Amino acid sequence: MLDARMQGLIQAIVQGDSKEAVRHAQNLKTCGITAQEIVVSGVEAAMSTLDEKCTLEQFNLLEIMLAGRAVTEVMKFLYPGDSAPAGPVKGTVVLATLEGDVHDLGKNIVKTILTASSYRVVDCGKDCSLRRLIAATEKEAPLAVGISGLITPVIPLVRQVKDLLVVHGLDGVRVFAGGAALKQSSPQGLNVDFVAESAFDGLHYVNQLAGHSAAGGP
Amino acid sequence: MNSLERITATLAFRKSDRVPVIAQVFGHAAAVARIPLNEYLQNGDKLAQGQLAALERYGYDAVFGFLDANVETEAVGSTLYYTPSHYPVVEKHIFTAKTDPASFAVPDPLSAGRMPEVLRALRILKNEVGSRTLVVGCVLGPFSLVTQLLGMEQALYLVQDDPARLASFMDFATDTAICFGQAQIDSGAHLPLVFEPAASLSVVPPSFFEKYDFPRLRRIFDAFSCAGAVANWLHIAGPIIPIMPSFPCMGVHIAHFDYCVPPLEAIKQLPTTCLDGNIKSLTFLHSSSAEIEAEAAALLDVFSERGGYILSSGCEIPPESPAENIAALVRAAVRKAS
Numbered sequence: 001m002l003d004a005r006m007q008g009l010i011q012a013i014v015q016g017d018s019k020e021a022v023r024h025a026q027n028l029k030t031c032g033i034t035a036q037e038i039v040v041s042g043v044e045a046a047m048s049t050l051d052e053k054c055t056l057e058q059f060n061l062l063e064i065m066l067a068g069r070a071v072t073e074v075m076k077f078l079y080p081g082d083s084a085p086a087g088p089v090k091g092t093v094v095l096a097t098l099e100g101d102v103h104d105l106g107k108n109i110v111k112t113i114l115t116a117s118s119y120r121v122v123d124c125g126k127d128c129s130l131r132r133l134i135a136a137t138e139k140e141a142p143l144a145v146g147i148s149g150l151i152t153p154v155i156p157l158v159r160q161v162k163d164l165l166v167v168h169g170l171d172g173v174r175v176f177a178g179g180a181a182l183k184q185s186s187p188q189g190l191n192v193d194f195v196a197e198s199a200f201d202g203l204h205y206v207n208q209l210a211g212h213s214a215a216g217g218p
Numbered sequence: 219m220n221s222l223e224r225i226t227a228t229l230a231f232r233k234s235d236r237v238p239v240i241a242q243v244f245g246h247a248a249a250v251a252r253i254p255l256n257e258y259l260q261n262g263d264k265l266a267q268g269q270l271a272a273l274e275r276y277g278y279d280a281v282f283g284f285l286d287a288n289v290e291t292e293a294v295g296s297t298l299y300y301t302p303s304h305y306p307v308v309e310k311h312i313f314t315a316k317t318d319p320a321s322f323a324v325p326d327p328l329s330a331g332r333m334p335e336v337l338r339a340l341r342i343l344k345n346e347v348g349s350r351t352l353v354v355g356c357v358l359g360p361f362s363l364v365t366q367l368l369g370m371e372q373a374l375y376l377v378q379d380d381p382a383r384l385a386s387f388m389d390f391a392t393d394t395a396i397c398f399g400q401a402q403i404d405s406g407a408h409l410p411l412v413f414e415p416a417a418s419l420s421v422v423p424p425s426f427f428e429k430y431d432f433p434r435l436r437r438i439f440d441a442f443s444c445a446g447a448v449a450n451w452l453h454i455a456g457p458i459i460p461i462m463p464s465f466p467c468m469g470v471h472i473a474h475f476d477y478c479v480p481p482l483e484a485i486k487q488l489p490t491t492c493l494d495g496n497i498k499s500l501t502f503l504h505s506s507s508a509e510i511e512a513e514a515a516a517l518l519d520v521f522s523e524r525g526g527y528i529l530s531s532g533c534e535i536p537p538e539s540p541a542e543n544i545a546a547l548v549r550a551a552v553r554k555a556s
Contacts, residue, residue: 016378061421065374102299102307105370152503152536153304184477184500 005031006042009074013046014053016066018073025074035078043071043116051200061109064199068112075115089120090210091143096124096133097179098147098157106179107148110199117203119210130157134164137173143209144174146202147192149182158182159191176205220350221279222408229449229471229492231526236555237518238279239529239548240352240494244286245305245537246544247272255537256302259285262338269339270346275541278548279528280352283340283407285332287415290358290394291366293331294322313367315376315383319390327401337405344406352409354451355402359414360434361422363391370416377426385430392434396441409447412438418456427461432468439469449492455533462487477532481520493521494528497547502531502539507546514550522554 009024028038050067053059093114097104104126111121122140124133137145145165147158162175177183178196187195196202219227219235227234243250247268248258258264269281286305292298295312313319327333336355343353358366364387365373376384399410416422417431439450449471454461457478465473465488473491475484477498484493497513505513514529521527529551535544 060419060423061370062374062377062423062426065371066378069375100301100304151304152500153538155503181500184498185504189500189504 003041003045005033006038006045009038009042010046010049013043013067013070013074014049016063016070018066018070021070021074022077025077029078038074038078039116039118043074044118046071047113047116047203051203054198054200059198061105064109068109071112071116090118091206092120092122092140093144093146093206094122094124094133094136094140094142095146095148096128096136097126098133098149098154099127099129100157101149101151101154102126103150103179104148106150106199107146110146110148110178110202113199113203114206117207119206130160130164133161134168134170137165137170138168142173144176144193144206146196146206147175147177147182148179149177150180152181155181155185155190162191162193174205174209176202178202222350222352225279225352225528226448228526228528231490231492231524233525237521237527237529237551239551240280240354241276241278241544241547242282242531242534243269243272243276243278243544244282244284244534246535246539249537250275250541254302255304256300259300259306260332260335262335263342265335265339266342266346269343273347273351276544276548280354281343281347282354282356282411283336283343283402283405284354284356284411285336287358287362287413288366289332289336290325290363290391290398293325293327293333293398294367294394296367308366308369311367311369311372313372313387315368315372315380317368317387319386322390324390324393324397327398333398333401337401340402340405340407348406348408353407355399355405355407355410356413357395357399357402357410357438358391359412359417359431359452359454360388360391360395360438361431362414362416363394364388365416367391373416374422377422388430388434392437395438399438399442399447400445403442403445403447407447409449409451410442411451411453413453415453415455417454417461419458419460420456424460428464432464436468443469451494459483459487466491472528474530475532481517485520485524490526492526492528494530496530496532499531499533499536502535502543505543507540507542507549510543510546511550511553514547515554518550518554 012021097107114121124136175192176194177192194205224234224238248255251268251271253264258268296308297310298306299309300306402410450469451472452470453474455476475495477496
């Protein structure tokens with residue numbers, strides 16, 4: 001029953017229609033459905049649908065940006081003044097685009113997808129030094145560190161991340177990478193645990209780490 | 219055969235002494251000539267000097283009068299941030315989602331930003347090697363320029379929020395490409411390559427390409443043909459298979475394909491169009507010269523019967539790539555022919 005009432009919201013998010021998505025979220029809330037239920041059964045379900053499209057290679061940045069914007073607007077409505085859901089989170093992920101790379105679109109997309117899938121994301125921003133990244137990881141004790149890279153000159157920095165985490169006693173934290181330049185490489189080539197082909201591929205990896213098997217979680 | 223004759227024959231699917239090699243060497247040329255990258259990127263004399271030094275070192279078949287992907291947006295008025303050792307990035311985009319592009323003039327290639335430096339480099343390259351080597355200019359395709367004028371996010375949001383305004387931005391970008399490309403041909407380029415990475419199907423769906431890009435790219439290529447381009451060359455990185463069949467209708471004579479497009483699929487989609495590609499860029503950083511030579515040899519085998527093929531990388535060869543890895547590309551073509 002709840003799932004049926006979520007269909008409008010799910011469809012609006014998948015189509016990237018922010019206004020319509022927020023309107024559906026408002027209606028659901030008016031009907032007494034909690035914000036957390038809307039996130040789990042609506043927003044996360046929409047993410048799962050998008051994830052399936054992505055697997056079918058019918059996906060592109062335009063669709064994911066529009067859907068991401070719709071998700072962001074719905075979350076703003078559900079949790080005004082707070083960027084993260086108030087409910088329980090599946091875990092924390094630290095994200096960064098490393099020093100010398102100021103292209104952060106890919107990172108921001110991963111952030112949206114992880115947030116919409118109930119992960120807490122600590123965003124170290126773009127042009128981020130290794131020192132700042134390690135400090136954030138020490139402070140947040142995340143499941144994983146995600147690095148996005150559009151240009152090849154950051155590769156030597158990416159290769160240092162895992163070794164630095166070990167030096168700081170953070171060897172339990174997994175490192176994954178993605179983005180136009182980095183995804184051409186391999187985990188061995190980048191000295192990371194995983195290379196994500198797409199933002200959803202990154203989500204799957206984090207889900208594995210968190211012990212969840214699907215984009216929608218338990 | 220010299221390089222120009224080799225490429226001309228290949229374009230016509232005729233026999234040549236060997237497969238032409240066009241390495242996408244841009245910033246790497248500065249390293250070859252020992253010119254700091256930020257000087258190479260702002261001075262036409264140094265751009266030409268670097269390209270000539272790289273041509274001499276590697277012996278491939280084309281030089282590029284190309285600085286970076288931000289030349290046009292800077293010429294319109296965007297502010298760039300220059301660093302000593304990387305390509306510049308846009309610090310402040312000149313357009314917003316509310317801008318009326320009619321209030322902006324198409325930049326004059328003779329005076330706007332670094333456009334004159336590109337033209338100066340092309341004149342030098344034409345004088346020095348243009349009688350025997352392909353001299354390639356470059357313009358950004360219409361949607362790629364819109365993303366540089368507005369920012370990628372804003373440009374993509376416009377597709378849904380204000381399609382009419384997006385169309386007017388793309389018309390402005392098309393006029394800019396035509397004007398800059400014609401000036402490049404006038405300055406000595408044999409052709410301006412149209413670099414349209416934002417039309418990759420990893421960025422926009424095929425329906426977007428058909429509606430927004432196709433008619434404008436056709437207009438650009440028509441204009442270049444009229445201005446004397448020896449051929450029309452389209453470069454879209456990333457996945458492009460569903461849109462490839464439309465390339466000949468736009469007047470494309472050379473179609474680039476990236477590493478994610480299998481060569482046999484490219485042949486199937488464009489049976490009578492000259493193709494160039496597609497060794498993964500990162501291979502030039504991470505692999506040995508022997509591995510690159512082997513990969514190039516495999517590509518040459520695929521195209522040996524068909525012809526109409528230029529050996530190249532999938533996208534720009536990373537500037538920090540070892541020299542022996544670029545040399546391996548040419549060596550593979552020479553060995554295959556011998």
